[in-house]
Amino acid sequence: MNEKPTMSCEQLGMRTVTRRQFLKYSGATAVASSVLSLDDVANAAITRPLAPGTPILVVVTLYGGNDGLNTVIPYKDPAYYSARPDLNYKPETLLPLSDDLALNASMVGVKKLWDEKKVAIVRGVGYPKPDRSHFSSMAIWQSGSPQNHLNTGWLGRWLDTQPIDPLTSISLGSVLPPLLAGKKQSGSALPLGGLIIPGGAMAKAFSRLSAPSQKDSPLLAAAATSMRNLFSVSGNITSVLVKPAPLADDLPTISGGNAGGDSNLSQQLNIVSKLIAAGSPTKVWSVSLGGFDTHANEANAQALLLGTVSESITRFLSQLKPSGRDKDVTVMIYSEFGRRVQANGSDGTDHGTAGPMFLIGDRVQGGFYGDQPSLTKLIDGDLAVTTDFRDVYATVLEKVLQSPAEKTLSNWKGRVNAFKSA
Amino acid sequence: MNQQRLETARLFHRFGFGPKPGEFSAALNAGVGAKKSELISNTSRTGSVLPAPVMLDLGKRPEANSPDVLEFSKALRNQNQILVLWWLDQMVQGDNQLQEKLIWFWHGHWATSIGKVNYALPMFNQLETFRRNALGDFRKFSQEMFADGALQIWLDGGENTVKAPNENLSREMMELFVLGVNRYTETDVKELARAFTGYQMVRSTGKIVLNPRRRDAGAVTVLGKTGVFTPDQVISHLVDQENCAKFIAERVWYRFISSANPLPVSHAAISAFSQRDISKLVAAFISSGDVASSENSMVKSPVEWFVAVCRALELTPSLLPSFSKLNGYLDKLAQIPLSPPNVGGWPVDEAWLSSASAQFRIAFATWLSGQAKLTALIELAPERRVNYLADLLGVVEWSPRTTFALREVRDNPQRLITLAICSPEYVVSV
Numbered sequence: 130m131n132e133k134p135t136m137s138c139e140q141l142g143m144r145t146v147t148r149r150q151f152l153k154y155s156g157a158t159a160v161a162s163s164v165l166s167l168d169d170v171a172n173a174a175i176t177r178p179l180a181p182g183t184p185i186l187v188v189v190t191l192y193g194g195n196d197g198l199n200t201v202i203p204y205k206d207p208a209y210y211s212a213r214p215d216l217n218y219k220p221e222t223l224l225p226l227s228d229d230l231a232l233n234a235s236m237v238g239v240k241k242l243w244d245e246k247k248v249a250i251v252r253g254v255g256y257p258k259p260d261r262s263h264f265s266s267m268a269i270w271q272s273g274s275p276q277n278h279l280n281t282g283w284l285g286r287w288l289d290t291q292p293i294d295p296l297t298s299i300s301l302g303s304v305l306p307p308l309l310a311g312k313k314q315s316g317s318a319l320p321l322g323g324l325i326i327p328g329g330a331m332a333k334a335f336s337r338l339s340a341p342s343q344k345d346s347p348l349l350a351a352a353a354t355s356m357r358n359l360f361s362v363s364g365n366i367t368s369v370l371v372k373p374a375p376l377a378d379d380l381p382t383i384s385g386g387n388a389g390g391d392s393n394l395s396q397q398l399n400i401v402s403k404l405i406a407a408g409s410p411t412k413v414w415s416v417s418l419g420g421f422d423t424h425a426n427e428a429n430a431q432a433l434l435l436g437t438v439s440e441s442i443t444r445f446l447s448q449l450k451p452s453g454r455d456k457d458v459t460v461m462i463y464s465e466f467g468r469r470v471q472a473n474g475s476d477g478t479d480h481g482t483a484g485p486m487f488l489i490g491d492r493v494q495g496g497f498y499g500d501q502p503s504l505t506k507l508i509d510g511d512l513a514v515t516t517d518f519r520d521v522y523a524t525v526l527e528k529v530l531q532s533p534a535e536k537t538l539s540n541w542k543g544r545v546n547a548f549k550s551a
Numbered sequence: 552m553n554q555q556r557l558e559t560a561r562l563f564h565r566f567g568f569g570p571k572p573g574e575f576s577a578a579l580n581a582g583v584g585a586k587k588s589e590l591i592s593n594t595s596r597t598g599s600v601l602p603a604p605v606m607l608d609l610g611k612r613p614e615a616n617s618p619d620v621l622e623f624s625k626a627l628r629n630q631n632q633i634l635v636l637w638w639l640d641q642m643v644q645g646d647n648q649l650q651e652k653l654i655w656f657w658h659g660h661w662a663t664s665i666g667k668v669n670y671a672l673p674m675f676n677q678l679e680t681f682r683r684n685a686l687g688d689f690r691k692f693s694q695e696m697f698a699d700g701a702l703q704i705w706l707d708g709g710e711n712t713v714k715a716p717n718e719n720l721s722r723e724m725m726e727l728f729v730l731g732v733n734r735y736t737e738t739d740v741k742e743l744a745r746a747f748t749g750y751q752m753v754r755s756t757g758k759i760v761l762n763p764r765r766r767d768a769g770a771v772t773v774l775g776k777t778g779v780f781t782p783d784q785v786i787s788h789l790v791d792q793e794n795c796a797k798f799i800a801e802r803v804w805y806r807f808i809s810s811a812n813p814l815p816v817s818h819a820a821i822s823a824f825s826q827r828d829i830s831k832l833v834a835a836f837i838s839s840g841d842v843a844s845s846e847n848s849m850v851k852s853p854v855e856w857f858v859a860v861c862r863a864l865e866l867t868p869s870l871l872p873s874f875s876k877l878n879g880y881l882d883k884l885a886q887i888p889l890s891p892p893n894v895g896g897w898p899v900d901e902a903w904l905s906s907a908s909a910q911f912r913i914a915f916a917t918w919l920s921g922q923a924k925l926t927a928l929i930e931l932a933p934e935r936r937v938n939y940l941a942d943l944l945g946v947v948e949w950s951p952r953t954t955f956a957l958r959e960v961r962d963n964p965q966r967l968i969t970l971a972i973c974s975p976e977y978v979v980s981v
Contacts, residue, residue, distance in 0.1 A: 192893075261722070261740070262732050264895055304885065304902060318905060331966065335913065337956035338970055344950055345975070348848045351901050352975035353952075356909040419893075424719040425710040475710025479718040479744075509737060 170319065170409050173296050178408025181453065184492065185405060186529045187414045187445075187460045188284070189394070189438070190271075190306065193421030194263065195464035197484030198512075199431055201250055204231040208504035216428055216472040226250070229501065235436030238443030239489070246495030249488040249547035253502040253515030259466060261480035263422070266465040271308035273522055273538055283522055284413055285311030286537035287530060291412075298413035299404075301397035306415055316415065321396060394418040395441040402445050406452035412530065421464060425475035438462065442489060459490035459529045463518070469510055482511040486521055488547050492529070498545045520545045552845060556947045557981065558583045561842045563945045564851065564980040565807050566590050566833075567648030569859030570945040572927065579942075590649055590837050594686050594830035598647025601640055604633045606672045608756050630671035632874055635888050638678065639868035642854075643861045653685035653833070654678065655854070656806055661696055661728060662891035663705045673701035673757025674889050689799060689827040690790045693729060694783045697747070700757020706894070708759075709751045713767040716744035723894055729789045731798035735774060742771040746785040796824045800832060807836060809847040810899035849980045850900045853884035853908070860916070860972050863944050864923035871922060880918070883911040904978075913973055920968045928964040936961045940971045947981050949974070 179185070203209045204220045205228070223231035224240040230250075232240050242248045256275040260266050269275045273283025281289075284298060288311040291297050298309050298316035309316025339356035342349070391397065397416040404411065418438060423430050442460055449455035467484030483502050499516035506513065520543035523534035528548040534541060559578050563570045567590075570578070578586045609626050613619035645651040658681060665674050677699050684692035696702055697720075703709060706720035721744035725735045749766025752759045770779050776788055789795065800821045804814040814820075823835035841847055851859065857880075861868060871877050881887045885908070891897055931939055937957045941949055949957065953974045960966040971977060 260733070261737065262726055263893075264726075265732050304898065304905075331913075331917075331969075334956055334960050334966065334970055335973070337959065338953060338974055339909075340952045340956075342950050342952045346845075346848050346979075346981070348850055348900060348904075348979045349950070349975045349981065351904045352850070352978045355904040356913075356973070356975075422719070424707040424717050472715065473710070473717045474712040474715030475707060475717050477707065477710065477717065480722065 170296060170299070170404050170411070171407060174404065174407040174409040177410050179405075179410045179412070181457075183412065183457060184529045184531065185412055185414070185454070185458045186525060187398075187401065187416065187458055188308065189442070189460060189462040190267075190308070190415070190417040191421050191434075191438070191462065191464035192263075192267070192417060192419040193423070193464070194266075194466045194468060194480055195421045195434075195484060196423060196427060196431055196478050196481075197464075197467035198470065199427070200233050200236075200435060201226070201252065201485045202231050202233065203229055203501065203504060205229055206504050212470045212504065213472040216476045216478070218428065218432075227497070230497070233432060233435045235432040236439040238439040239487070242443065242446070242489055243495060247489055247491060247493055248495050249493045249545075250497050251486040251488070251516055251521055251545055251547065252497060252499040253483040253512060254463070254486045254499065254518050254521065255466065255483035255512075255514035255516075256518055257514070259482040259511070259514065261466060261482075263465060263480075268307065270463060270465055270518060271306060273519060280310065281312055282306070282308035282310045283537050284415075285309050285315055287311075287413075287526060287532055288316060289313045290532060290536055294410070296410050298415070299409075299411050300415035301400060302391055302417070306417070309413070309415060316413070319400070321393070321400065391417050391419055394437055395444065398441045398445040399448070402448040405454050405458065406449055423468070423477050424473065424479060425477040427472075427477040446489075456491045459488060459492055459525070461521070461525060462487040462489070463521075467512060470504060470507055470512060471510055482508075483514045484512075486518070488521070488525075492548055494547055494549050496547075498547050516545065517541075517543055519543060521547075524548065552947060554843065555579060555583055557845065558843050559586055560945045560947045561847075561980065562586050562590060562837070564855075564859065565652075565842070565849070566837060567652050568642055568855060569862050570943075571862050572865065572943055575945040576942045587837055591834045593647050593649040594834050596647055596650075598645050598650045600682070601637065601644060604630075604637045604675070606630060606634070606675045608672060609670060610755050627669065627671070631665060631889070632878075634671045634675055634678075635878070636869040636874065638888055639854075639858065639861075642858045643866070643868060649833070650682070650685050653829070654681045656803070657681045657685060658888070659806065659891060659896035660802060661699075661702060662894050662896040663699075663701050664891055664893075665701075665889040668701045668704050668754075668757075670755050670757070672755065673699075673704065676757050677701040684829075686830040686833060687828075689795075689824075689829050690787055692829070693724075693786050693790055696728070697724075697782045697786055698759055700752045700754075700759050703750060703752050703759055704754060704757070708747065711744060711748050711750070712765040713745075713748050714765075716741065716748055716767070718744045720744075721747055724786070725789065727894060729786075729798065730792060730794045731801065734792075734794040734798070739773050742773045743785060743789075745769070745771045746773065746780045747782055750782075790827055795827070796821050799829075800824055803832060803836060804841075805899070807833075808841045808849075810849055812846060845981075850903045851978060851980055852897060852899075852903060853881060853886040853912075854888060856912070856972075856978065857881065857915070857919075859944075860919055863972075864919065864968070866919065866922055871919075876918065880911060880915040884908055884915070909973075912978070913969075916969045916972045920965050920972070923968065925964040925968060928968065933961045936964070936967060940967070944971060944977055946971075946974075946976050949976060 202218060202223055204223050210217050218234060222234045224234060225231040226243060239248060256269060271282050272279040288298055293314050295317045299319050300306055300309055300316055301319055301321060305316060305318045335356060339353045345353060394416060401414045420434050446455050449458060463486045464484055467481045468478030469481040473479055502512035502515055519538050519541040523538050523541050524545045524547060526532050526534040526537060613623050642651050663677060668674055680695050680699055684695060706723055707717050708720045711717040718740050722740045726732045745767040749761050750759050751762050770777055773785055773788060774792060800818060801814045819839060820832050820835035824832040886897055928936055937954060953976055957967060957970055960970060
């Protein structure tokens with residue numbers, strides 16, 4: 130029998146995110162985003178470092194729909210084992226968090242942080258009328274708007290409330306995620322390899338070629354701007370980074386993963402930690418990991434992925450310790466949806482609904498938040514959504530970014546009390 | 552802006568990979584109508600194909616620690632390289648450019664990555680399916696794509712069994728390939744998955760076989776129709792939906808006409824596709840007034856830009872001095888054939904315009920212009936070179952800014968050409 134979702138679900142109108150709109154949305158942002166060089170950031174870190182004690186948000190996007198039930202595992206629930214006879218983990222291998230729930234065995238680092246009360250796990254997170262498409266679901270999470278298609282990201286709208294500064298929020302990788310797209314300003318993209326700027330006569334020729342022109346259409350202007358920005362970057366600043374992080378893939382070939390995201394989370398976080406430690410005036414960082422679309426042979430692939438997440442984040446926080454910035458950082462981890470409860474025939478899972486979110490850091494009040502969705506009261510075979518993701522966003526805006534949530538989440542009322550009081 | 556040049560440039564760069572030397576001025580002389588007629592007649596013509604590379608079946612991957620693994624991995628990489636270069640050469644040299652452009656389009660539509668497929672042979676077979684059907688019957692095309700080993704591997708088709716169906720291929724068949732997102736229900740996804748059960752594939756070749764024991768023989772209900780369907784039958788039912796015409800017309804519009812403006816609701820192309828004949832759909836776009844509207848600018852994707860440069864400068868990708876360098880530039884620009892970033896395909900427009908890509912494009916352009924024989928340009932009086940380049944490259948017009956920049960370096964042909972192919976007017980299909 131179908132149960133109603135347990136969340137207070139105002140019946141929202143039809144969403145009309147089309148694939149076309151989302152593709153446009155993921156690529157095109159309301160305003161041209163800057164691409165920074167490592168030197169840019171390093172320079173700013175020296176000349177105008179972030180004041181110690183300023184909170185920093187690091188958003189980790191897991192692309193592909195992470196299976197929440199095999200991340201935070203209801204390891205004593207017989208329903209878990211009967212739904213997934215060949216896709217469960219043996220209880221004795223898991224990392225118990227409570228009498229009911231345990232972490233995936235690969236998440237040793239996160240378990241240690243949990244024991245230190247630095248991990249909040251928000252359970253059953255999702256949104257009304259779950260959409261199992263990777264692309265529109267990711268658009269909903271990143272825009273922060275399930276009901277209306279917005280051309281801005283929730284953190285992009287926050288950026289719009291901040292002074293214009295390309296360094297306020299930075300995404301690692303050369304393509305800017307929609308989450309950082311604002312109307313007045315967008316986040317910046319920092320390519321992993323950094324930039325090398327041509328010099329001499331060609332530099333002069335190219336700056337002529339990219340001069341602003343009244344006659345330019347928006348795309349011509351964007352093409353000229355992208356080239357002009359390249360030459361406006363100062364090239365002779367002493368780098369605080371001895372060299373960029375070594376190029377190494379985190380992941381061997383895995384069976385999931387055709388839904389976007391990068392494969393080098395530890396490399397991204399390595400650069401982020403160096404730049405935070407150096408004092409980069411950046412309050413929001415965005416990194417990602419792909420590969421969570423685990424329709425087949427999920428157990429090993431997911432353990433590998435979650436292990437990467439856990440190790441990268443614990444290494445990241447410990448790298449920050451000498452600078453003291455580890456106390457300022459809050460890491461937020463989410464994915465576009467959880468998976469179906471019942472395993473499919475290929476020891477994988479198909480697209481589902483709710484999943485856990487993680488908030489990690491010194492400022493976090495460790496523990497569970499939100500109700501654990503029942504494994505026996507399913508909605509069409511899927512978990513009920515018990516917490517709206519906007520509850521978490523609103524809380525993060527207020528408690529981490531110290532900004533009113535109203536402007537970016539149109540007066541969303543819900544909150545998750547997952548932070549220590551100041 | 553000269554309207555005739557605008558339309559002619561659009562026809563060359565959108566419905567092909569740009570002009571070869573002399574083609575743009577010839578088309579201007581012949582008139583827009585003649586170019587349109589030529590393209591429309593190309594919808595039913597099969598173009599020349601370079602001799603296909605030999606794609607051996609490499610068989611199963613040897614055991615992890617066996618001595619054969621290294622050899623095997625080398626062979627995989629080698630085949631991948633041969634295939635990418637063959638395809639790039641084909642895009643540059645194929646004499647039916649419309650067909651080549653459609654093959655490239657379908658690769659972005661049924662976006663399958665060798666990253667998961669691993670073997671080049673199934674990817675080659677998929678390209679052959681694109682070539683056979685690029686301008687053909689979309690119903691037959693979709694049915695052949697279901698039987699495509701690379702797509703089946705990519706979307707876990709081999710794991711889809713009666714015991715518990717795997718929805719990956721079923722969902723994307725509706726969302727991304729035939730109907731468009733939210734034009735079906737979750738029940739349709741589950742039911743369609745059942746109709747798709749039972750197929751297994753030989754990974755190294757992409758050959759697919761039905762295993763009746765894994766097949767769900769029961770009746771399913773998909774989009775209001777109930778029965779025991781073969782994949783061909785149920786796909787035919789999907790293709791019959793009105794939303795299919797709408798969706799495929801939207802996809803073609805989005806990649807050929809405008810990524811920014813929506814397809815008008817009752818565009819003639821949608822009804823032209825009533826029989827699911829792709830050539831009629833494409834012809835409707837070619838003959839529409841949309842080609843003439845200055846609002847419909849788009850950015851050339853990195854591969855489109857590279858192939859256009861090769862055509863204009865008479866370069867052959869496989870003859871460039873270093874594959875790893877070529878591959879490296881395409882990688883930095885974030886577009887390598889056979890490796891779309893995800894099942895949704897590549898992004899568009901501003902996504903290709905970052906300072907990072909500007910930097911890599913400049914380096915790439917410098918390398919390419921260094922490989923070209925610039926005889927024609929060298930023989931031309933310097934004061935005629937800038938105008939000559941607009942026609943060579945099929946550019947509508949140089950802006951005053953670009954004209955100024957080009958004039959300053961016109962005595963140096965290599966610099967001149969490097970600047971021209973990096974100019975906003977060339978990077979953007981105006």
